[in-house]
Amino acid sequence: MKRSHWILAIVLGVLTVVLLSMGHRNVGYVRDEGIYFEASRSYASWVAQLVREPGQALRAEHRDRAFAINHEHPAFMKVAAGLSAKLLSRPTDDGQQGVIPLLPEGAAMRLPAQVLAGLGVVLLFVAAFRKGGLVPALLAAGFFILLPHVWFNAGLHAFDVPVAVAMLAVALAYRRALESRRWAIALGPLLGLAIAVKHNALFLGVLLAIHCYASLLLARRRGTKITGKQWLPLPLISMAILAPLVAFALWPWLWSAPIDRFAEYLAFHRQHSWYNMEFLGENYNQPPMPIGYAIVMAFATVPTVLLLLAAIGLVLGVRDDLRHGTHDGLLLALLGLFPIALISLPTTPIFGGTKHFITAYPFLALAAAHAWTTIWSRIDLGARARMLQPAALALCLGPSLVANVDAHPFGLSQYAPLVGGPRGAAELGFNRGFWGHAALPLLPALEGERVYLHDLADLARRQYVREGRWPRGAEPAPASRASAALLFHERHMTSDEVAVWNAMHTTAPRSVLSLDDVPLTSLYRAH
Amino acid sequence: VTAKQARVVMGAVAIVAVLEWSASARAYRDRIDDADWAAAREAIPEGEAVAIAEAWLGPRARMEVPALAHVHNVARPDLQGVSRLHVLGLDREWSDELDRDLEGMPRPQPQSQQDIGPFTLTTYALPGKRVLADFTHAALRVRTDAACKGRDGTYRCTEGSVTAEIAEIDYRPRACLAFALADGVAGRVRHEAMPLGDELRGHVGFHDYNGRIRNDTPARVVLRIDDTIVARFLVSDEEGWRAFTIPTTPGTANVEVEVTVGVQATWGKNGIDATYPRRACLELRSLEAP
Numbered sequence: 001m002k003r004s005h006w007i008l009a010i011v012l013g014v015l016t017v018v019l020l021s022m023g024h025r026n027v028g029y030v031r032d033e034g035i036y037f038e039a040s041r042s043y044a045s046w047v048a049q050l051v052r053e054p055g056q057a058l059r060a061e062h063r064d065r066a067f068a069i070n071h072e073h074p075a076f077m078k079v080a081a082g083l084s085a086k087l088l089s090r091p092t093d094d095g096q097q098g099v100i101p102l103l104p105e106g107a108a109m110r111l112p113a114q115v116l117a118g119l120g121v122v123l124l125f126v127a128a129f130r131k132g133g134l135v136p137a138l139l140a141a142g143f144f145i146l147l148p149h150v151w152f153n154a155g156l157h158a159f160d161v162p163v164a165v166a167m168l169a170v171a172l173a174y175r176r177a178l179e180s181r182r183w184a185i186a187l188g189p190l191l192g193l194a195i196a197v198k199h200n201a202l203f204l205g206v207l208l209a210i211h212c213y214a215s216l217l218l219a220r221r222r223g224t225k226i227t228g229k230q231w232l233p234l235p236l237i238s239m240a241i242l243a244p245l246v247a248f249a250l251w252p253w254l255w256s257a258p259i260d261r262f263a264e265y266l267a268f269h270r271q272h273s274w275y276n277m278e279f280l281g282e283n284y285n286q287p288p289m290p291i292g293y294a295i296v297m298a299f300a301t302v303p304t305v306l307l308l309l310a311a312i313g314l315v316l317g318v319r320d321d322l323r324h325g326t327h328d329g330l331l332l333a334l335l336g337l338f339p340i341a342l343i344s345l346p347t348t349p350i351f352g353g354t355k356h357f358i359t360a361y362p363f364l365a366l367a368a369a370h371a372w373t374t375i376w377s378r379i380d381l382g383a384r385a386r387m388l389q390p391a392a393l394a395l396c397l398g399p400s401l402v403a404n405v406d407a408h409p410f411g412l413s414q415y416a417p418l419v420g421g422p423r424g425a426a427e428l429g430f431n432r433g434f435w436g437h438a439a440l441p442l443l444p445a446l447e448g449e450r451v452y453l454h455d456l457a458d459l460a461r462r463q464y465v466r467e468g469r470w471p472r473g474a475e476p477a478p479a480s481r482a483s484a485a486l487l488f489h490e491r492h493m494t495s496d497e498v499a500v501w502n503a504m505h506t507t508a509p510r511s512v513l514s515l516d517d518v519p520l521t522s523l524y525r526a527h
Numbered sequence: 528v529t530a531k532q533a534r535v536v537m538g539a540v541a542i543v544a545v546l547e548w549s550a551s552a553r554a555y556r557d558r559i560d561d562a563d564w565a566a567a568r569e570a571i572p573e574g575e576a577v578a579i580a581e582a583w584l585g586p587r588a589r590m591e592v593p594a595l596a597h598v599h600n601v602a603r604p605d606l607q608g609v610s611r612l613h614v615l616g617l618d619r620e621w622s623d624e625l626d627r628d629l630e631g632m633p634r635p636q637p638q639s640q641q642d643i644g645p646f647t648l649t650t651y652a653l654p655g656k657r658v659l660a661d662f663t664h665a666a667l668r669v670r671t672d673a674a675c676k677g678r679d680g681t682y683r684c685t686e687g688s689v690t691a692e693i694a695e696i697d698y699r700p701r702a703c704l705a706f707a708l709a710d711g712v713a714g715r716v717r718h719e720a721m722p723l724g725d726e727l728r729g730h731v732g733f734h735d736y737n738g739r740i741r742n743d744t745p746a747r748v749v750l751r752i753d754d755t756i757v758a759r760f761l762v763s764d765e766e767g768w769r770a771f772t773i774p775t776t777p778g779t780a781n782v783e784v785e786v787t788v789g790v791q792a793t794w795g796k797n798g799i800d801a802t803y804p805r806r807a808c809l810e811l812r813s814l815e816a817p
Contacts, residue, residue: 283698286740305544312536316528375540378533392541399547406555417547421554426583427618489586495695495735498602502692507700508596512587517559517617519586 034459044082192246281429610655724815738805
């Protein structure tokens with residue numbers, strides 16, 4: 001890679017962060033962010049105390065008090081968000097503000113996740129560039145970040161895109177670790193860091209071990225002699241020893257009772273309650289989920305041209321591994337297909353829709369780039385290829401970009417063009433956007449009202465209050481005593497909607513927030 | 528991969544991409560503007576039965592077209608009492624929901640059609656029995672072991688209440704009498720001197736979806752005409768919006784329906800939860816053939 005290509009990669013990463021930071025001011029706070037904001041403030045206060053009074057902060061009762069909130073997720077991203085707010089937050093209603101008060105508190109807390117999304121773009125660009133050059137690099141980066149569901153999640157103070165990027169970083173490090181002792185040692189701490197972002201990364205060590213041993217077995221089958229030492233490679237040892245230590249060190253909640261609390265953490269996610277998910281017109285909220293859920297939802301939310309390229313890339317990559325002893329094809333197939341396969345198990349709790357297999361997309365993006373590189377290298381168009389490739393790239397990334405621009409700031413409700421976009425998805429019976437965030441344009445109309453918030457989480461409302469964005473005089477109220485009501489449309493929300501009708505004595509909303517004609521959120525006023 | 532194979536693959540990719548561009552141009556834009564809704568509002572007569580073919584358009588349609596927000600159209604029990612139906616559709620002229628509401632009647636043929644911007648307004652003629660009386664909107668006498676107090680659809684009893692409201696049954700809004708009574712208490716709703724045609728037609732279902740998942744107790748329904756039992760049956764929430772009909776002789780009679788639910792509370796991983804009980808909901812009309 002030339003210096004100019006590094007600069008381009010960094011520019012794309014920075015551009016991603018800037019656009020996410022600015023654009024997501026218009027994205028309402030999703031249900032989960034409310035509790036993450038609270039937790040982030042608590043964790044960052046503990047870090048501040050650790051600097052001021054380390055002895056006090058490290059006492060178990062202080063530590064546990066700070067980290068008890070939202071201990072169902074590791075602390076790393078919340079600590080980063082809390083520190084970002086301490087650095088960058090504008091004054092809040094309780095008088096707190098950052099050292100350099102540049103951003104609203106929520107935007108400051110979203111920034112670390114956005115920076116990781118930018119890092120993801122850089123990593124994809126660099127990884128694909130090294131294999132195929134500039135156009136595949138742009139394809140890999142664009143494949144990932146331009147997907148409307150990825151873009152939406154990338155801007156939130158949440159862990160799904162951060163863990164996808166962290167897993168990508170670990171996988172890229174693993175590739176280097178197979179040939180470099182330094183990278184092999186660094187791999188463990190990196191995996192620990194990824195585990196400290198979200199539990200998805202717990203599977204990564206096992207998957208990389210499977211890949212490692214599969215590669216060894218393939219090599220042996222081709223006649224390569226495998227030594228005893230090779231069966232216990234340094235990357236795996238590093239992951240087995242250093243990753244748990246780093247993950248443990250980055251989560252002070254575990255320090256007091258590591259085994260019990262880690263077991264509680266695993267149990268929480270294994271037995272996570274099922275949320276309501278509309279899938280092909282049926283509402284699912286208990287097992288079994290249809291086995292095709294993840295595959296159909298991937299098809300419904302990712303442009304088919306990108307999935308097609310990824311599929312071609314996986315086939316070509318695995319074939320190369322089997323024939324020529326390369327490593328990447330199996331690796332991309334394992335990491336790109338495992339998240340989808342895991343969510344496809346009928347007993348896996350469904351509680352977050354497409355974001356739960358977002359971790360597959362960086363690897364599918366690299367697979368698409370591999371397909372691109374292989375096909376264009378064989379197509380033999382001579383100098384014309386240089387002219388045609390950018391046009392073909394625009395042709396392939398265009399549908400994602402158009403969908404993303406169209407949907408912003410409601411990207412979670414966006415669907416792929418061949419499904420028919422939001423209208424097609426509504427017709428087929430898919431979720432609308434289950435996170436109670438599509439409300440910002442309706443908020444000014446709530447001034448002075450007693451508001452039934454419906455799916456807008458109260459902690460999200462409190463964040464708006466902290467930032468002075470909540471309408472004056474608007475107070476939350478149950479539907480029976482409300483003068484106005486928000487209603488987030490989903491199939492299972494019909495019961496809440498009729499409760500609003502009964503309470504407000506009307507079935508006609510005053511205002512409806514739509515995406516391409518599809519109602520997302522309604523505002524009712526009492527008659 | 529040979530050069531020829533590579534060209535074929537890239538050609539296939541290009542074809543899919545072009546198709547997606549074309550689909551994007553159609554998918555990612557509003558098709559309906561304010562003028563279209565205003566035209567629909569003008570074209571749809573007030574007071575007649577109207578439905579929207581695409582249920583997902585409902586909230587905006589109810590906001591823009593008053594006729595579509597009327598409770599008779601939003602939460603109708605079925606299409607048995609409808610003689611003329613207008614259906615406003617974006618890409619369809621009919622819907623699966625309407626098919627279910629026919630409850631055994633053949634799908635009607637369109638009588639007329641009108642294009643309104645991107646919409647089509649289709650008018651259908653149905654056999655349309657005349658509704659002579661309707662429990663949901665009538666003055667009733669309600670009792671459990673003792674008489675309940677109230678009128679205009681809200682009745683307070685010692686053991687709970689019976690209320691005329693809109694309930695969610697099988698993910699559809701339905702106007703009905705909701706029985707929120709203690710476990711095992713029989714709620715009796717009585718229409719004195721109810722005008723009768725050739726049939727009594729009603730439905731029973733359970734509100735709401737959470738309750739339906741976590742409680743499977745059936746409801747016992749007993750129907751009396753002039754204090755003689757004419758029907759007795761159990762209804763399970765698996766049956767959705769369970770229809771029933773009783774042939775009647777034209778005239779007037781005292782009609783009483785008794786609904787008993789053994790257990791109202793729900794059962795979840797935290798045990799019995801009485802916070803959001805499942806409620807049985809009843810509607811009953813007397814109908815007369817045209």
